[in-house]
Amino acid sequence: MTNDASPPNLTQLPPEMLEFALLKTTGALAPRLGRLTLPGRKTILTPGFLGNTSRGAVPHISQDNFRNASINGVYVALEDYIEKHPETTPPVFQIDAPDSLRRFIALPTDTLLVLGARRQPPIPSPVANTNSEIGLLTSYGFRSISSEYYAAAVRKLQPDIVVGLADIPFGQETVGLKRKDKMSDRTEVWTRDIIAKRNGIEKGEPRYSIFAPILPIDQDLQSWYLEHLLDDMVDDISGVAIYDAYLLDDLPEALYHLPRLSLHIPAGPHELLRQISLGMDLFTIPFISNATDAGIALDFKFPAPQKLDSATSSSRQSLGVDMWLASHAESATPLTSGCTCYACTKHHTAYIQHLLSAKEMLGWVLIQLHNHTILDSFFSGVRASIENGTFEQDVAAFEAFYEPSLPEKTGQGPRVRGYQHSGSEHKHMAKKNPKAFRNFEKEGVLQAMHGQQPNAKPEMRDVIDDEALVGLVGLENVEQGEEAEKLKIEDAKS
Amino acid sequence: MVPVSMPSALTFELLGKCSVTKARAATLHLPHGPVPLPIFMPVATQASLKGLTPDQLEDAGCRLCLNNTYHLGLKPGQATLDAIGGAHKFQSWPHNILTDSGGFQMVSLLKLAKVTEEGVKFLSPHDGTPMLLTPEHSISLQNSIGSDIIMQLDDVIATTSPDLARMREAMERSVRWLDRCIKAHKYPERQNLFCIIQGGLDLDLRKECTIEMVARDTPGIAIGGLSGGEAKDAYCTVVDTCTELLPEKKPRYVMGVGYPEDLVVSVALGADMFDCVWPTRTARFGNAITARGVLNIRNAGYSTEFTPIEEGCQCVCCRSQEDGGLGITRAYIYHVASKETAGAHLLTIHNVHYQLNLMKRVREAIIEDRYPAFLKEFFSKLYDDKSKYPGWAVNALKGVGVDLLSD
Numbered sequence A: 001m002t003n004d005a006s007p008p009n010l011t012q013l014p015p016e017m018l019e020f021a022l023l024k025t026t027g028a029l030a031p032r033l034g035r036l037t038l039p040g041r042k043t044i045l046t047p048g049f050l051g052n053t054s055r056g057a058v059p060h061i062s063q064d065n066f067r068n069a070s071i072n073g074v075y076v077a078l079e080d081y082i083e084k085h086p087e088t089t090p091p092v093f094q095i096d097a098p099d100s101l102r103r104f105i106a107l108p109t110d111t112l113l114v115l116g117a118r119r120q121p122p123i124p125s126p127v128a129n130t131n132s133e134i135g136l137l138t139s140y141g142f143r144s145i146s147s148e149y150y151a152a153a154v155r156k157l158q159p160d161i162v163v164g165l166a167d168i169p170f171g172q173e174t175v176g177l178k179r180k181d182k183m184s185d186r187t188e189v190w191t192r193d194i195i196a197k198r199n200g201i202e203k204g205e206p207r208y209s210i211f212a213p214i215l216p217i218d219q220d221l222q223s224w225y226l227e228h229l230l231d232d233m234v235d236d237i238s239g240v241a242i243y244d245a246y247l248l249d250d251l252p253e254a255l256y257h258l259p260r261l262s263l264h265i266p267a268g269p270h271e272l273l274r275q276i277s278l279g280m281d282l283f284t285i286p287f288i289s290n291a292t293d294a295g296i297a298l299d300f301k302f303p304a305p306q307k308l309d310s311a312t313s314s315s316r317q318s319l320g321v322d323m324w325l326a327s328h329a330e331s332a333t334p335l336t337s338g339c340t341c342y343a344c345t346k347h348h349t350a351y352i353q354h355l356l357s358a359k360e361m362l363g364w365v366l367i368q369l370h371n372h373t374i375l376d377s378f379f380s381g382v383r384a385s386i387e388n389g390t391f392e393q394d395v396a397a398f399e400a401f402y403e404p405s406l407p408e409k410t411g412q413g414p415r416v417r418g419y420q421h422s423g424s425e426h427k428h429m430a431k432k433n434p435k436a437f438r439n440f441e442k443e444g445v446l447q448a449m450h451g452q453q454p455n456a457k458p459e460m461r462d463v464i465d466d467e468a469l470v471g472l473v474g475l476e477n478v479e480q481g482e483e484a485e486k487l488k489i490e491d492a493k494s
Numbered sequence B: 001m002v003p004v005s006m007p008s009a010l011t012f013e014l015l016g017k018c019s020v021t022k023a024r025a026a027t028l029h030l031p032h033g034p035v036p037l038p039i040f041m042p043v044a045t046q047a048s049l050k051g052l053t054p055d056q057l058e059d060a061g062c063r064l065c066l067n068n069t070y071h072l073g074l075k076p077g078q079a080t081l082d083a084i085g086g087a088h089k090f091q092s093w094p095h096n097i098l099t100d101s102g103g104f105q106m107v108s109l110l111k112l113a114k115v116t117e118e119g120v121k122f123l124s125p126h127d128g129t130p131m132l133l134t135p136e137h138s139i140s141l142q143n144s145i146g147s148d149i150i151m152q153l154d155d156v157i158a159t160t161s162p163d164l165a166r167m168r169e170a171m172e173r174s175v176r177w178l179d180r181c182i183k184a185h186k187y188p189e190r191q192n193l194f195c196i197i198q199g200g201l202d203l204d205l206r207k208e209c210t211i212e213m214v215a216r217d218t219p220g221i222a223i224g225g226l227s228g229g230e231a232k233d234a235y236c237t238v239v240d241t242c243t244e245l246l247p248e249k250k251p252r253y254v255m256g257v258g259y260p261e262d263l264v265v266s267v268a269l270g271a272d273m274f275d276c277v278w279p280t281r282t283a284r285f286g287n288a289i290t291a292r293g294v295l296n297i298r299n300a301g302y303s304t305e306f307t308p309i310e311e312g313c314q315c316v317c318c319r320s321q322e323d324g325g326l327g328i329t330r331a332y333i334y335h336v337a338s339k340e341t342a343g344a345h346l347l348t349i350h351n352v353h354y355q356l357n358l359m360k361r362v363r364e365a366i367i368e369d370r371y372p373a374f375l376k377e378f379f380s381k382l383y384d385d386k387s388k389y390p391g392w393a394v395n396a397l398k399g400v401g402v403d404l405l406s407d
């Protein structure tokens, strides 16, 4: 392991290419500092994170509000855009302009755009991957796409970075040895594919950088793939996308100079710190939006604050504040004191508590802005700590100061759309959306849980969709349900 | 009852009158800044406008929005409002707020509401305990809210009610309740109490009520009890009859009106202020308001329309990226409509902007004394053929000197 990890050929690359400078490393399986730059885009310091988008928007953050969100880069999933493939050409491919995806979702020109096939986290697709195709879940149901299709889509959409296709049977509890062999073989073929297609793009035309997937299987099971990656693909890739952070140990040294995007979903900040301590650079963090939907305002700092008095030292601090609690109703303080986010500088806790209990969409908007800022500050703290060489102690102090996991949610979030469920949540959907379940049962269309099944009666779809947007009007008790129904009638007048 | 002259916390600055119709343009100076009249006021029922931040609402051009007293009285409640220091601080809104009295919400939302001379009796939606909203309590709540314009509690019954005796009772009671509201009002020097003219569709009752209300000299005057499903012709006749008897130098507010064609006709009949939940509510269903009518962007046909929601619209969504806007297309709205809350926020921004901009153009047309031409152009854009013009609009405008059907 060498500290000077820059690849020798970096200086010869054309100026539009992505650059990753390792600013500090202290060996394998250790935290590191880096800087990801692409001309025209905001620099991303690592460890850092990407905004995790849903259909082109960070959930609850409309594009004009995005500038209040302190996000320098976003992760976008192709499966959000190709729901009617192959019956019809997805609309986004019909845009006749450069930077089509960026334009379509109104992403600022200086925000880094990373495209992958699957949402984060991916929902297991019952359509199995094959030698040539990968299964996806779109809002219209399960689809599959070929590696070729993926490459064509990427070329059309022009992201800055694309995560190569990986053959991972999501949701499968145990994966046999033979299947693991296949994973490695297919992923290799698909990685070669996308490299070849990218290299085939003519000079002068926009190119994208490729992050090669590293599979969540033991090194010896993907050794062929990794060997070939090193032998003849390493100069063509600009980063790696890692599905299991705990296998970073197995990462070949010749790939150390590359930025590492974690696709290993962290459950909370403690797990983020563990991944960072193993040398992970870049994250998508689904727990931010999950906390937001649960009405939890994240409330943690890194390094953790000094403990003030010994009396409270036995109890650990919560990682988040449940904004549903009526005890906040008269609190004129910010969500987190000293927080510089839009919500904390413009509004106070009492208002946000009111918005949640009134099921006003703005509540989730403000908490989401706050939660992203909390993570942004968290990563700044992490980088400073690595810089100072105190990361290990700071992590220990953090673990001692805060509870090990995020608080359980108590209140209802906005209605969860089917394609937004993580795999494990899927099973509990009926519990999550009790009223919807009842409605669907009545209508005999259980698939309606995906929120937009194509054959539903339009009027039924309206009902579901409106509830989805209002949040959970009427879910708490019958009186409110009745009230809400009457509201509709009253609202319908001119 | 001897009318007491009450202080006013507003100035009505008349800027121009249409030489043909009864339309007026003015600037209304309120405690939280001037607002242009005629005006459309978006409804932020529970101190929030459908997912928009106050900054977004401000960016859309809004300087006066509504809060509902009934909702704020339940949540966050009077104690919290007092503790925080009123609704402006509560929702971080530096501009003006108008609140209703709460009575209308109660009667329309709660089936067990019962009106007596004392007030409106209803069962708490929280725990079913009987509660009473009196004129005094409504004003006290609105005093706590601190809204710039507050409304009297009135006795609202459906305009379509055939019971003339009940209608008269409601009208007379509303006058008595106004007197109680005036007496209960603690801050007339910083909150403007508006009376509400009742009387259903009976023009004699309306005239009688108007005279009584005007005599009480409130800073502004509302025409209430409409928008309850009555025929549009009857609606227009009532507005026309009332404005005829109203003093020129006071703002006139027609409650619960918001369809674009209703707005432009009501302005021609001499009304200045309007509110309605429709533009923001309909955005959540994927409906975009445009000069050529309402488009439901959830129709699959829009999935490949890479044009703004409305060509030429200057809202932040429709304006091009080159022009500092977002360049949001119909196709993108289709992509997110009813799937992401952000999609609803974008359409809400557009719809609010449409309504506010419509009133801005109305105002310019009045000031330049070309409102009749404006009306003709407005209807010719909205309907592709004169035969489709709504009869009530044609009749109402004919009554104030504009023949939409002539060339």
Ligand SMILES: [Zn+2]
Pocket: A334, A335, A336, A339, A340, A341, A342, A343, A344, A345, A369, A370, A371, A373
């Ligand atoms: Zn904050």
Ligand SMILES: [Zn+2]
Pocket: B309, B310, B313, B314, B315, B316, B317, B318, B319, B350, B353
């Ligand atoms: Zn617009």
